[in-house]
Amino acid sequence: MVEVIQASNLALYELEERFNLVQVQDYDFFPEWQGIAQDLTAYEQHWLNQAKADFLSLAEYxxxxxxxxxxxxxxxxxxxxxxxxxxxxxxxxxxxxxxxDEDKVIRGREEWY
Structure with a gap:
């Protein structure tokens, strides 16, 4: 029988290990993305690079x-x-x-519809 694993129960590092995935840092990997960053200032590019680095660091967990x-x-x-x-x-x-009557508190956030 086929084992079904919910994607929400997996972390990125588990997928990398299971399927031998490696991150590609080559900017030419997606040629259709070339030229997108040309309109960014050096300040904006710095902070986008920082956000990317922070995410990749956190994605290991x-x-x-x-x-x-x-x-x-x-x-x-x-x-x-x-x-x-x-x-x-x-x-x-x-x-x-x-x-x-009970010592229970339920906390949550209101839903928007």
């Missing part, structure tokens, strides 16, 4: 969405100027439910 947001997405949004007014970032409101 199990990654969670919040870690990626902090390490990669936040710096990229900052450099892109997407955290300034007229664009106002928003986050899901934290919700806490407690029960009078």
């Amino acid at each position: 199990p990654l969670y969405e919040e870690i990626v947001k902090i390490a990669v997405l936040a710096p990229v949004l900052l450099i892109a100027g997407l955290c300034r007014a007229l664009i106002v970032p928003a986050a899901k409101k934290q919700v806490k439910v407690s029960f009078e």
Whole structure:
């Protein structure tokens, strides 16, 4: 019988080990991406390289969405100027439910639909 493994239960380092994957650093690997970075300033390129290095360093371990947001997405949004007014970032409101008869608290975030 075929073993089915949920992708969400695997870390990148496990895939690299299982399938003998190696990271390619050659910029010519995807020729269709050539020329994209030409419009970036040296400052922007520096911070994108830093975000990439941070992500690749973290990718050796199990990654969670919040870690990626902090390490990669936040710096990229900052450099892109997407955290300034007229664009106002928003986050899901934290919700806490407690029960009078029990010593239990349920915490979560409100869903947007």
